[in-house]
Each structure stands twice: as structure tokens, then as C-alpha cells.
Amino acid sequence: MQGFSITDLVVASVLLAGLYATMAYGLGLIYGVLRVVNLNHGGVIMAGAYVGLVMHEKLGVDPYLSIPVVLVVSFALGIAIYVGLVRHLPRGAAGGVQSLLLLFGVWLVLQNAAYLLFTGNDQTIRTEYSTRSIPAFGLFLSVNRLVVFVIAVLTMVVLHLFLTRTFTGKAIRAVAQNPDSCTLVGIDVERIYSLTFGIGTALAGLAGVLGASLFSFNPTYGSGDLLKSFVIVVLGGLGSVMGTAAAALILALVEVFAILVLPAYLTGAVGFVLLVLVLVLRPGGLFGQRVLG
Amino acid sequence: MKLLPHWVSRPALIALLAALAVLAVLPKALGLSVYVQNLFTETFLFVAAALAWNWMGGYLGQVSFGHSAMFGLGGFVSGRLLLAPHLPFPLAWIVGGLLAAAYALVWGHPTLRLRGPYFSIATIGVGEATRLVMTYWEEFTGGSSGLSLPITPGLKSELYWWGLLVMGAVVAASYALRKSTLGLGLLAIKSDVDAAADVGISPTLMQDIVLLLSGFTVGVCGAFYASYQNYIEPGDMFGFRTSISFVLMAVIGGVGTILGPALGAVIFVILRQYLIGSYPQLYLGIYGLLLIVVILFEPLGMVGLFFRVARRFGLVRPEVQAKAAVGGAASAREGGVP
Numbered sequence: 001m002q003g004f005s006i007t008d009l010v011v012a013s014v015l016l017a018g019l020y021a022t023m024a025y026g027l028g029l030i031y032g033v034l035r036v037v038n039l040n041h042g043g044v045i046m047a048g049a050y051v052g053l054v055m056h057e058k059l060g061v062d063p064y065l066s067i068p069v070v071l072v073v074s075f076a077l078g079i080a081i082y083v084g085l086v087r088h089l090p091r092g093a094a095g096g097v098q099s100l101l102l103l104f105g106v107w108l109v110l111q112n113a114a115y116l117l118f119t120g121n122d123q124t125i126r127t128e129y130s131t132r133s134i135p136a137f138g139l140f141l142s143v144n145r146l147v148v149f150v151i152a153v154l155t156m157v158v159l160h161l162f163l164t165r166t167f168t169g170k171a172i173r174a175v176a177q178n179p180d181s182c183t184l185v186g187i188d189v190e191r192i193y194s195l196t197f198g199i200g201t202a203l204a205g206l207a208g209v210l211g212a213s214l215f216s217f218n219p220t221y222g223s224g225d226l227l228k229s230f231v232i233v234v235l236g237g238l239g240s241v242m243g244t245a246a247a248a249l250i251l252a253l254v255e256v257f258a259i260l261v262l263p264a265y266l267t268g269a270v271g272f273v274l275l276v277l278v279l280v281l282r283p284g285g286l287f288g289q290r291v292l293g
Numbered sequence: 294m295k296l297l298p299h300w301v302s303r304p305a306l307i308a309l310l311a312a313l314a315v316l317a318v319l320p321k322a323l324g325l326s327v328y329v330q331n332l333f334t335e336t337f338l339f340v341a342a343a344l345a346w347n348w349m350g351g352y353l354g355q356v357s358f359g360h361s362a363m364f365g366l367g368g369f370v371s372g373r374l375l376l377a378p379h380l381p382f383p384l385a386w387i388v389g390g391l392l393a394a395a396y397a398l399v400w401g402h403p404t405l406r407l408r409g410p411y412f413s414i415a416t417i418g419v420g421e422a423t424r425l426v427m428t429y430w431e432e433f434t435g436g437s438s439g440l441s442l443p444i445t446p447g448l449k450s451e452l453y454w455w456g457l458l459v460m461g462a463v464v465a466a467s468y469a470l471r472k473s474t475l476g477l478g479l480l481a482i483k484s485d486v487d488a489a490a491d492v493g494i495s496p497t498l499m500q501d502i503v504l505l506l507s508g509f510t511v512g513v514c515g516a517f518y519a520s521y522q523n524y525i526e527p528g529d530m531f532g533f534r535t536s537i538s539f540v541l542m543a544v545i546g547g548v549g550t551i552l553g554p555a556l557g558a559v560i561f562v563i564l565r566q567y568l569i570g571s572y573p574q575l576y577l578g579i580y581g582l583l584l585i586v587v588i589l590f591e592p593l594g595m596v597g598l599f600f601r602v603a604r605r606f607g608l609v610r611p612e613v614q615a616k617a618a619v620g621g622a623a624s625a626r627e628g629g630v631p
Contacts, residue, residue, distance in 0.1 A: 273422050
């Protein structure tokens with residue numbers, strides 16, 4: 001206990017959970033609607049981080065102000081991947097492994113593109129408030145972590161409202177339930193699929209730029225986040241905002257509190273072990289049975 | 294010929310023996326340079342590893358992204374045995390393989406209940422957790438500075454024939470696993486687990502057998518690699534990159550076939566050799582592109598492409614198809630939720 005109090009750790013977990021929920025929700029949304037495991041999720045997280053870096057270094061844009069750009073870029077990337085690649089594969093169980101391998105190929109390409117463009121060096125986005133923290137509730141909270149948390153919470157609220165209150169959002173949930181019936185009532189299922197893939201990918205990009213303001217990153221960044229997203233989706237059930245948030249909090253708590261019992265180097269393994277345990281011990285409740293909303 | 298089981302085709306047997314015989318005399322006959330001979334050795338190693346991966350990924354349809362765990366374990370166990378008790382290397386390889394197989398069973402037995410993408414995701418977790426723990430465990434693996442193995446003079450060129458032996462055994466095992474009764478059971482499991490169980494095939498037992506064999510072979514390959522390199526490092530041996538190279542070789546060559554993964558391994562070694570010097574990162578990107586193209590246009594990889602071209606030019610009868618299917622492609626009924 002290097003001067004950590006339990007409150008410190010809990011607060012740190014909660015702040016981390018916001019970021020985790022954002023990245024996991026994108027993965028869960030795509031799986032829930034398209035039944036496609038987006039193995040490229042980590043690739044887009046990495047890409048989002050680098051878009052933030054370029055905006056910051058070349059144009060001097062604050063990483064948080066570059067979020068709209070990142071969203072647009074990764075949304076377009078998602079649509080392109082769906083229309084160009086994923087659409088041509090059989091969906092559901094039959095295409096499960098195929099789409100997994102295909103998206104894995106896309107990830108490899110993205111990763112190597114990043115190596116070519118930015119080399120394998122660790123990068124950071126440093127702003128003047130990077131190391132600043134503000135006192136609150138008797139603790140010192142990092143400004144960056146607070147901002148990331150607030151943005152994450154806002155994103156989840158907006159998503160929830162979008163999925164429950166708008167026509168398109170309801171259409172997405174309907175397609176998740178039964179695509180065949182949707183064609184009967186005049187929903188353009190193909191359009192919903194590409195839109196969902198775009199939104200899911202945009203969320204990954206957002207998680208990337210948010211993560212980039214907290215951590216250093218290189219072209220392999222995102223692989224850990226991909227697995228953490230799986231843990232959260234598996235734990236929290238599909239598409240439920242509350243479930244995702246709760247699962248993200250559980251993962252963050254486990255990870256942060258692992259520091260107390262494990263050497264720091266091994267805390268990274270906690271998420272992976274948790275992933276395997278959850279998959280093995282709860283195979284029936286895998287990805288939950290709950291439909292979006 | 295009563296000596297052979299009924300499922301062994303004699304032309305195939307003769308072709309394999311002939312190929313092995315040619316390869317065995319090749320270095321002496323052509324006077325290959327050390328460099329080329331080592332490339333061959335490396336290719337043998339990766340052919341064996343890719344085929345062993347293919348027993349899981351192709352025959353069972355369970356795509357593993359975690360085979361580096363066995364590769365690394367085999368390598369480090371054998372490395373330790375070569376260093377401290379000075380075991381002769383074939384023995385160290387076998388012990389390394391056995392421990393790798395045991396480890397495969399430990400994580401594989403529970404995770405193999407998962408089907409399709411879920412199994413693949415779990416294997417990523419297994420592979421990465423193993424890498425982190427092994428890199429941390431300095432007494433065993435030497436940590437991030439790795440392990441240097443004793444250099445025996447002349448061993449590296451001798452490994453050519455050892456590699457050939459390993460590859461020959463693995464090709465024969467692949468053939469047996471494909472054609473024997475066990476192989477038919479595996480095909481049944483891949484097509485439909487529940488139906489296979491209904492007709493009296495035990496999926497759990499079969500999967501565990503394949504897992505043990507695959508883990509053992511990949512462990513031996515890791516041990517071989519350790520002897521070949523004289524220096525091993527956990528970040529490389531247990532790395533995700535090692536796992537995916539098996540996946541890429543098998544899928545691009547033609548998953549589920551025997552020739553496919555072998556061909557994929559040959560291409561992998563050649564491509565890597567040419568690219569790694571000038572663009573150390575690029576070769577995986579090129580493989581990623583190949584992977585996308587294969588999945589989109591020719592799920593049976595190079596072998597499927599070969600048959601397509603051969604049919605077009607009337608070299609084989611139209612009904613002849615590469616007899617395998619991609620994991621998932623044929624298993625249309627494999628449930629999303631296990």
C-alpha cells in the first residue's frame with residue numbers, strides 16, 4: 001500500500017469504468033445487432049488515438065476538441081468496413097469464424113499502417129493540464145480522468161436516449177430482435193446494419209482518443225482494450241446501458257484492486273484471466289439474453 | 294496390402310516418402326549454402342506447427358489465437374532441460390512437448406466447450422495472460438532478457454534432418470487424423486456437435502485428444518525453435534504475433550487441408566525473409582491483406598484457388614473439390630451461444 005487509501009482506489013476505478021463502458025458498448029452494439037464479433041475493435045481504438053495525436057501535433061487541436069473529427073473519421077471507417085467487407089460474408093453462426101478472421105485481417109492492416117506512418121515508438125498526447133489535478137471530496141482528482149469520465153457518461157446517456165427515443169434507434173433495436181420481421185414493416189435492414197457498424201466503430205474511435213489523453217500508446221494499443229471490452233460485454237449482457245456500466249465498474253474495480261495483491265506488471269493479466277473465467281463459467285449467459293434497450 | 298490400415302492410400306504414402314527422400318538428400322546433392330539450408334529448416338518447423346494448429350482450427354473448426362502458449366512453454370521447458378541437467382536435445386524436446394500438451398489440456402478442456410468465435414476470444418485471453426506471467430517469471434524464462442542456450446557446433450545444420458523428421462511425422466499424423474475413424478469423428482463434430490454426440494461420438498474426448506496432440510506438437514516445435522535459435526525470449530516465444538502466424542499460415546494456405554497449411558508456411562517463411570530486413574512490420578500487414586482476400590474470395594485459401602484453376606482448365610473433374618471446409622463455413626448450425 002504505497003500510500004493508497006481505499007477511497008482513492010474506488011474513485012480511480014469509477015473514473016476508469018467510464019472509459020471502459022464506452023469502448024465495450026461499441027463492441028456489444030455491433031455484436032447484438034449484426035451477430036458479428038468485431039475483432040477490429042482494438043484496431044479502431046488505436047486509430048482513434050493516432051487521429052487525436054495527429055490533430056494535436058499538426059494542428060494544435062486539444063484532444064478533447066478533436067473528438068468530433070475522430071467520431072466522423074471512425075464512423076466513416078466503420079461504414080466502409082461494413083459495406084466493403086463484412087456485408088459479403090454469411091452472418092450469424094455460420095459466418096462467425098469467417099467474419100472474425102476477416103476483421104482480424106483488417107486489424108493487422110491498420111496496425112501495420114500505423115507502424116509505417118508513426119513507427120512503433122510510444123506516443124503520448126501532452127497538454128498543459130495533463131498533470132493537473134483538482135481537490136474534491138478530500139482527494140486530488142486528475143483533471144484528465146474527470147473529463148474523460150464526464151464525456152463517457154454523456155456518451156452513454158446520449159446513446160441510451162438515441163436507442164430508446166428516436167425512430168432510427170428503435171429500428172436498430174428492432175433489427176437486433178428480428179431482422180426478418182423488420183423487412184416486413186419497411187425497415188431497411190441493410191442500412192441499419194451499416195449504421196450500427198458505423199456507430200459501434202465510432203464508439204471505439206472515441207474510446208481511443210479518450211484513452212490517448214490518459215495513457216501512452218503505440219500501434220499495438222487497443223488489443224488489451226479489445227479483451228477488456230469482451231469481458232464487459234460478456235459480464236454485462238448485451239446492449240443494456242446499465243449492465244454495461246455495472247460490468248465496466250466491476251472490471252475496473254478488480255483491475256485497480258489487483259494492485260494491492262499482485263506485482264504491478266501482472267495486473268494486465270487480470271483482465272485476460274477474468275475473460276477466460278467468465279466465458280467458461282457463464283457460457284449459458286454469454287453475451288446475455290437481453291435485447292437492446 | 295494388409296500391413297496398412299484401409300484408409301491409407303498407397304499413392305499418397307509413396308508421394309510422402311518420395312518427397313521426404315528427395316528433401317533428405319537435397320542439401321548434399323545440390324550443395325545448398327548454409328543460408329538456404331537454414332531457410333529450409335525453418336520452413337519444416339513452421340509447416341509442422343501450422344499443421345498442428347490446423348488439427349484444431351481446420352479439423353475441429355476451433356480457431357485458436359493462443360497457440361503461442363504451448364510454443365513458448367515447449368521452448369522454455371526444453372531450454373531449461375538443455376541448460377541444467379544437460380539432457381540430449383531430442384529428449385528435452387519431448388519433455389517440452391509433453392508439458393505443453395498438459396498445459397493445453399488445462400486451459401483447453403474447459404474452453405473447448407465454447408464454440409466458434411467465443412473459443413477464439415477465450416484463446417486470446419489465454420495466450421496474453423500466459424505471456425505476461427511468463428515474462429514476469431524470471432527464474433524460469435529469464436524475464437525480458439531471455440535465455441541463451443548452449444551452442445553445440447554443427448547442431449544447426451544437423452537440425453535440417455531433425456526438422457524433416459518432425460515435419461514428416463506431422464504430415465503423416467495429419468493424414469491419419471483426416472482419414473481415420475477418429476478423423477471422421479472430428480469432421481462430424483465440426484459440422485454439428487450435437488448431432489455428432491447423438492450418434493455416439495464423444496465431442497469432449499475427441500476434442501481433448503486433438504488438443505493434446507496439437508499442444509504436444511506445437512510444444513515440440515517451440516523446443517525445436519529454441520534449439521535452432523540458441524536464444525529465446527518470452528515476449529517473442531509467447532507473443533501474440535507467434536500465435537497469429539500459425540493462424541495466418543493455415544488460413545491463407547487452406548484451412549482444413551494438409552497441403553494448405555504447408556504451403557502457407559512456405560510462403561510465410563519466404564515472405565518474412567524478404568520483408569523483415571527492410572520493413573520489419575510490413576510482412577504482417579501483407580498477411581492481413583492476404584487474409585482478407587482469402588476470406589472474401591476463396592475460403593479454402595491457396596488450395597481452393599488451385600482446385601478452382603485446375604477445374605477451369607479441365608485438369609481435374611468438375612466434381613473434385615478440396616475436401617475440407619473453413620471453420621464455420623460448413624458448421625452452419627453451430628450455435629452462437631454454446
